Amino acid sequence: MIISTKKGTPKEELEKIVDRFEKQGLDVTLITGKDYNVFGLVGDTTKIDERDVLANPWIDNVTRVSAPYKRANRLFHPADSVIDCGGVKIGGKEKIAVMAGPCSIESEEQALRIAQGVKAGGATLFRGGAYKPRTSPYSFQGLETEGILDMVKAREATGMPIVSELMSEERIPEFEEYVDVVQIGARNMQNFQLLKAVGKMHKPVLLKRGLCNTIEEWIMSAEYIMAGGNEQVILCERGIRTFEKYTRNTLDLSAVPIIHEKTHLPVIVDPSHATGKANLVEPMMIAAVAAGADGLEVEVHYDPRHAWSDGAQCLTPDAFAQAMAKCRQVAWAIGRDM
Amino acid sequence: MIISTKKGTPKEELEKIVDRFEKQGLDVTLITGKDYNVFGLVGDTTKIDERDVLANPWIDNVTRVSAPYKRANRLFHPADSVIDCGGVKIGGKEKIAVMAGPCSIESEEQALRIAQGVKAGGATLFRGGAYKPRTSPYSFQGLETEGILDMVKAREATGMPIVSELMSEERIPEFEEYVDVVQIGARNMQNFQLLKAVGKMHKPVLLKRGLCNTIEEWIMSAEYIMAGGNEQVILCERGIRTFEKYTRNTLDLSAVPIIHEKTHLPVIVDPSHATGKANLVEPMMIAAVAAGADGLEVEVHYDPRHAWSDGAQCLTPDAFAQAMAKCRQVAWAIGRDM
Amino acid sequence: MIISTKKGTPKEELEKIVDRFEKQGLDVTLITGKDYNVFGLVGDTTKIDERDVLANPWIDNVTRVSAPYKRANRLFHPADSVIDCGGVKIGGKEKIAVMAGPCSIESEEQALRIAQGVKAGGATLFRGGAYKPRTSPYSFQGLETEGILDMVKAREATGMPIVSELMSEERIPEFEEYVDVVQIGARNMQNFQLLKAVGKMHKPVLLKRGLCNTIEEWIMSAEYIMAGGNEQVILCERGIRTFEKYTRNTLDLSAVPIIHEKTHLPVIVDPSHATGKANLVEPMMIAAVAAGADGLEVEVHYDPRHAWSDGAQCLTPDAFAQAMAKCRQVAWAIGRDM
Amino acid sequence: MIISTKKGTPKEELEKIVDRFEKQGLDVTLITGKDYNVFGLVGDTTKIDERDVLANPWIDNVTRVSAPYKRANRLFHPADSVIDCGGVKIGGKEKIAVMAGPCSIESEEQALRIAQGVKAGGATLFRGGAYKPRTSPYSFQGLETEGILDMVKAREATGMPIVSELMSEERIPEFEEYVDVVQIGARNMQNFQLLKAVGKMHKPVLLKRGLCNTIEEWIMSAEYIMAGGNEQVILCERGIRTFEKYTRNTLDLSAVPIIHEKTHLPVIVDPSHATGKANLVEPMMIAAVAAGADGLEVEVHYDPRHAWSDGAQCLTPDAFAQAMAKCRQVAWAIGRDM
Known part of the structure; x- marks a missing residue:
């Protein structure tokens, strides 16, 4: 200093x-x-x-000359961390992981149908929202426990580990029991109370970057979780808020090599929330793989226009499969598998 | 639409x-x-x-042509809401309210000494932090319950209602019992779980604007609290995140007349967190009064350089009293009292 | 409307x-x-x-329902425009073009040596600055005409067309005579006087996106040039200004598919100015190719630490050649050539 | 360093x-x-x-520990600079100056009528646009020389010095002959060619802050003008670009005390361009005076809805006079005259 x-x-x-x-x-x-x-x-x-x-x-x-974080710092932990997510490994030279599924879980049948669809397209984890952070109190807030149990059924049918967002400490026992990867959403990236609580959990945490948070603040939030004892943290770049209005957010792909330089943690990319537009998801999936991401998180629904939330940024299972085929070519071109 | x-x-x-x-x-x-x-x-x-x-x-x-909020909307509630904060009224043509005190409560003696100092300078409410949202897990996190009880002592001694930040649902009984105004910090402005919980409380809520939230999103967060049944919401502009690096944040004073146009709720201004620099606090206090704010929230400490947090933006009680004297002149010039 | x-x-x-x-x-x-x-x-x-x-x-x-631009609008001109830049074609399904060279031209010998270096690495155009927009009046302002003539020598020796930034109307005859592609820098993206002037030129114009300009404003600046009669416009994404401090700017790769959707013009990417850091240039070059860019603009110098400007973001010719080899693999993977 | x-x-x-x-x-x-x-x-x-x-x-x-600017630096020039603008002094403890007038000059009669209106309301300089920077090439671009001559007539009739925007070096002789204060617009704040050219002029320069420029970059642009020999620079805060969409820009009033701390130059505020909405202009005029601004620049038109540009942010002469009366009360309250 x-x-x-x-x-x-x-x-x-x-x-x-x-x-x-x-x-x-x-x-x-x-x-x-x-x-x-x-x-x-x-x-x-x-x-x-x-x-x-x-x-x-x-x-x-x-x-400040030396970084304010220790546990996440690559300086003190040169090797890449590889996180075991219910059997799927993320980070290091592992296969690029793909979490896909609907924004909101709507029913057991919907969850199952989409899980099978994304598995066929190459996804390795199933994502779905049961507790939804919505800007308006009048919007659909998620199926809650019922949604989590629908995902569990989808896991039983497909074998894919499940990823879902946790919004409140009081649901931790439920997530500890049923969920494979606990997602902390962008709006809660600096909900320090929640970070401390997941720091005591025994599940991998997928920490999304806040809409207006610097990379250093994001790493500090990972450090909160790690300081609590849970070192299984995966970072997820999902776009930051800028003056540009055409996209929902601005995807900051330079965060991928920066996270790899500064920390030993895996970093994945969510092009769906970053762009907010289905037609931009495929090119940004491919670019994220090219930038060196350890994984992707993508929203998929068989009927986007009737999805209960965020349909505008959903791919259909077919479009997802096509995009995955292109991503795979690029992954191979840079010496990774997917 | x-x-x-x-x-x-x-x-x-x-x-x-x-x-x-x-x-x-x-x-x-x-x-x-x-x-x-x-x-x-x-x-x-x-x-x-x-x-x-x-x-x-x-x-x-x-x-969207009509606003997405109803309860906060001035269209359906033309008269200014006046919120009773432990006996001090905020909003409408009431006296401009001033919440002042330290960033962190450090001891009973410190709380008492600062409370007396700010009261002498013209403050009408005492603010202090007992639960602190800190970017680093290694920074001081607040005295917690002990800090709240120190503030209660300061209230007993000075008669000023107390304002403190709530970071977690599980502390609601404590805040319901001891605190007069429940502050929701900028980083929790879209912690919807917490908003729903304070929507069930019987205390006024001071809702700070998020660092990267639009005015509409901020009003929607007030709507969350109001939709839960608690209509006693006061908004607080405290600066937004921009590319400018000289100040900690950029104070958006145009938010004051906009909130008054769009909603019937009171709006106050926090120049301490907005600027992050003690020498900018006085001019921004005066400008906020001139812009029509219903109140101010200011950080004060008798020994800023040894404050346990945020000393760089603290006024001393003397500097606070001088700034208040200038604010009062401006309040009178625009036909308000303070 | x-x-x-x-x-x-x-x-x-x-x-x-x-x-x-x-x-x-x-x-x-x-x-x-x-x-x-x-x-x-x-x-x-x-x-x-x-x-x-x-x-x-x-x-x-x-x-506004229909776009405010006509000449640039893909709706009225569905086919991709291909721009002939001194013999190198940019746009459509043409080979991905690569403009590389030093930030500032320092001497004939330096220009020649770098031009040969980047040609060996796969560049197809030679870029260099002779008129430099510098934040400080005390910084090196460029070799001016001498620098342009040094570039002409490099073109004679290597056969590569040359790209250089024009900052003032009065230099138009010089650029019309010597330069193949006229670059308009980010800080001049809304210097409407200059846009009108290059709209009368007979050379392709490389229009960089302004640091805080929306994609629509950027297309409107292209429209200025096209409305003047010069339809040979190439757009260049070079990062926008955000709150993030680790990178110089935030590269907005989603602009690439958006420009392709909204306009028929080619769009290239400049990862050097976007990131400001040499170690981020290679991953962002690869990601830009993957995102569908029609070209790249990259700063290269054989001795970055003694470069007269922007050495921090320069690749050496060797590093450039290595990055190009990886880009080529990705270009092939997505069905393009480079 | x-x-x-x-x-x-x-x-x-x-x-x-x-x-x-x-x-x-x-x-x-x-x-x-x-x-x-x-x-x-x-x-x-x-x-x-x-x-x-x-x-x-x-x-x-x-x-960097010491500032990168010298001529503008208050450290080396502790006394406030006072700039003589055609007889009206701006800066130091002088009366707060008010530049008012239409966005675009439309005719001699319009110029005269508005000049008389704003003079009656308390303006001390007449502003008007003859060369207009417009986002679209299809929008009205200004009356050019004719507009300047209309302003000269208004000056003859009212005695008020005139302020107008210069967009191109080639108009410098015209501005040197007719205009009292040469305005450099936000979009040209880093048009270094133009800054160097006005650095050779013998007229005061009103330098607007760029939409996405830091305070330091803004001072560096003043330094460009001063380094050329013209030390008569007045800075004008006019809002910066942020994510907030309700206002055109976000007015950064903290820039006023910062400019006074870092430099010896006067700083004025333009609430019209900052907010883009007529109903926000009055509160921001008052707040700017309270923040310590040395002057205001305000757009006024007797028929805003038929103004040829920017009618949405124009005050009528009556509304202007009312706002001025309130500003004057606040100026007196802080010990200034207006």
């Missing part, structure tokens, strides 16, 4: 700063300049909040 | 669209153009999700 | 609105609802500015 | 870095840490581009 002080900072203030950080166990070196002074702090700075340091009005600027 | 269809949409598809919406109890009128067709839907469209409509590939565009 | 009016709009105001648009040659249909009225306008609405319509205080909302 | 290098940087690379910067006349101090090394550079660093430094792959991070 590097700290610079304003022009004219009195000598005794500089000494107080040195003293404060030495007491925290850091080595402090002072460089004296004409217009400002600079302190270099060496040691474990993860517990220091830059904003607390800036509370000293003599301090002008704080730059 | 207005829907347009693509060039070449077959007649039977147009008929299906008319049929679908008529079944939902809406009046449908069709305008036929050369390159596209337009449907006008008249009736209660709050239950229709634009994105579900777009799932029909023949549909090109959906425009 | 669809217009809705506020509740309570007097009948005579509705009639005035009908009258106004009928005088502009449009067919107007009125739908009367309980809370609002809707007008559907059918005809050529490209000359109507939504914001002018909104000046009528009785009007609540304006939605 | 502070530079940190990656873990494991070889000793000879560290020496090369020291050597490089010492050759540029800087004092270099090295701090050696366990995981990284830090260099502090002391001296004139305005000519060093952070991105060039980052081209060295051993360098991890560069932090």
Whole structure:
């Protein structure tokens, strides 16, 4: 961590700063300049909040040199983490994983029919929403427990592990019992209470990036889960909010190589929520594979226009299968399997 | 709601669209153009999700004409709502309310000393954090129940109602018992589970705008709380995330007159979190009053540089009192009291 | 175009609105609802500015149904445009074009050496900056005419057409004489004076997307050039400005299929400026090819750390050749050549 | 400037870095840490581009401590600059200046009528557009020279200095002859060619902030003009582009105290373009005065719904006069005159 002080900072203030950080166990070196002074702090700075340091009005600027995360940091864990998701492995050089299914589970029959459809197209996990975060209180909020049990039936029929979003601590026993991968949605990426709670779970967590969160904040949310004891975290890029209105969000594919550089965790891509438009899903699936993603999450429904939610971004099982065939070609071209 | 269809949409598809919406109890009128067709839907469209409509590939565009919210809508409730916050009224032509206090409660003595300081400066409510949403799991997370009880002591000593942030459903009994105004933080603005839960509470809710949420989404989150039965909602603008790096967030003061136009709810402004810098707090407090805010929320600490969190944006009690004196002059100039 | 009016709009105001648009040659249909009225306008609405319509205080909302552009619109020109750039064709099913070279031309020798390097790696056009838009007036501003002449030498030696940025109308004769493709930089995307001027040129124009411009505004800037008579426009996605700080900009690859859907123009991708980091260039080159881009623009320098500008995002010729080899595999996988 | 290098940087690379910067006349101090090394550079660093430094792959991070601007910097010029605009002084403790008038000049009669209207309401300068930057090539582009001459007539009749936007170098003689304040629009804020050209003019320049430009980039564009010899620069905040759709842009009023802190230049606020909605202009005018702005720029037309451009954000002369009366009360309340 590097700290610079304003022009004219009195000598005794500089000494107080040195003293404060030495007491925290850091080595402090002072460089004296004409217009400002600079302190270099060496040691474990993860517990220091830059904003607390800036509370000293003599301090002008704080730059963090080492990352504020430890457990997720590739520096301290060079090998890729591979997460076992109910038998399907995600990360490292493993086969690119594909989670597919409807936005909302509507019935046992719908779940089963879509699960079989996506399996035929090449999906390896079945995703579906039973608890739905909706902007309006007047929109369909999900089938809840019934939806989870419908997914369990689909797993029994197809053998695919199931992925579903958890919105509340009180449903943790249910998810612990029935679900293979616990999804934390974009809007809850900084619901720290929920992050702490899933940090005590024994299931892999799929952590979606918040709509307006930086990559560093996203990794810090993974760190929350890992700090609680659950190191099975998979990150999912799903688009960020920008001024562009044509797409629902802007898919940030550069996040894929950045996550691989900064952390040892797997990262997958959700082109459905990122674009919000079915016709953009296929090209973004292919691009995500090309960018090095460890997996995809895609919304599929046999009748998108009557889907209970998010039909505009759903592929049909046929369109999904076609897109998968193209993705597979690209995966092979870059030396991966899918 | 207005829907347009693509060039070449077959007649039977147009008929299906008319049929679908008529079944939902809406009046449908069709305008036929050369390159596209337009449907006008008249009736209660709050239950229709634009994105579900777009799932029909023949549909090109959906425009919502009437707002998706009802309970918060000024159209159906023209008079300003005035919310009673433990005896202090907020909204309408009432005195401009000022919530002030530390970011984090650190001890009973600290709470008491700051409460007395801000009361002397003109604050009418005491704010303090006992449960803290922190980006890093390694940062101080708040004194929790102990902090709440310290605030209760400060209320007993000063008579000021207390405002504190709720992060989890399981703390609702504690907040119901001890706290006067329940704050929902920016990061939880779309934690729909928590919104539903506070919708069942009997305390006013201070709903902060999310860092990347539109004004409409923010009102929809108020609608969630109101739909649950709790109509005592106060909105708080606290800055949105933009590309600008000098300030922590960008304070959107135009939200104040917009909230007053669209809803009947009070709206207050938090210049501390918006700017993140103590030297910008006073000018933004004054500007917020001038823009018509019904209140302010300001962070104050007698020793900002040793505050346990967010010291960089804290005013001292003296600086707060000076800023309040200026705000009062401006309030009088625009015909309000403070 | 669809217009809705506020509740309570007097009948005579509705009639005035009908009258106004009928005088502009449009067919107007009125739908009367309980809370609002809707007008559907059918005809050529490209000359109507939504914001002018909104000046009528009785009007609540304006939605444009047909696009505001004509010449760039795929609806009126279904076939892909193929642009001849000094002999290299860009667009349609043509080979994916690759423009590579240094950010700044530094000398004849540097230009020549890099041109030969990128040609060996598979580039088909040579790019270089002679006039540089720099944030600081104290930074190197480019070799100007001398730089253009150095590029001409490189073209003579390698046979590759040359691409360079034009910043000022007064240099048009020079560019008309020496340059094969005229680049308009992101910061000048809405320098309408310059767009009109290149609309009179006889050279292909490479129009970069502005840092904060929507896709529609970007197409409208292409329309400016085309309306001037020059239909040889190639669009270039180069990242947009968001809140994310790790990358210089956020590359919006979904723009590639969107441009192909909305327009008949070719679209290429510049991963160097988008990411600002050399280690992210290769994965984003590959992803851009996978997303369907018609070409790439990449910064290359044999000694990035001594480059006179933007060294941080430069590939060496070797790294470029390696990245190209991977791109070629992906291009073949999706049925394109490169 | 502070530079940190990656873990494991070889000793000879560290020496090369020291050597490089010492050759540029800087004092270099090295701090050696366990995981990284830090260099502090002391001296004139305005000519060093952070991105060039980052081209060295051993360098991890560069932090600029002293600002990259000199002429605009308050550190080297502590007193407020006061700019004489055709007799009206802007900046320092001078009366708050108000530029008002139509978006587009439509005729001599319209110009005159509006000029008289805004003068009656308290405006001190007359603004009007003769060269219009329009998103669509099919929209009205301004009366050009004729518009400028209409404004000259309005100046003769009212005595108010005139402000108009310059879009092209070739019109500089015309502006030098007729116009009192040369406006550079938001879309040209980084048209460096134009900035250099107005840097040679002898008229005050009103530099609008770009839609997606940081405050630092905005000051750097002022620095371009000042570096050319023209130190008469006034900055104008006019809203930035964000995800919020209800307003045209998001007005960033915190820019006012920041500009006053960082520079000695005057800063004014344009609430018309910032909000895009007439009903938001008055509250934002008042808030801007309260925030400490040195002036306002406001669009006024006697018949907004027939204005040739931007009618939606125009005040009538009466509404303008009413808003001015409120602003004046607030100006007095904060100890300014208007």
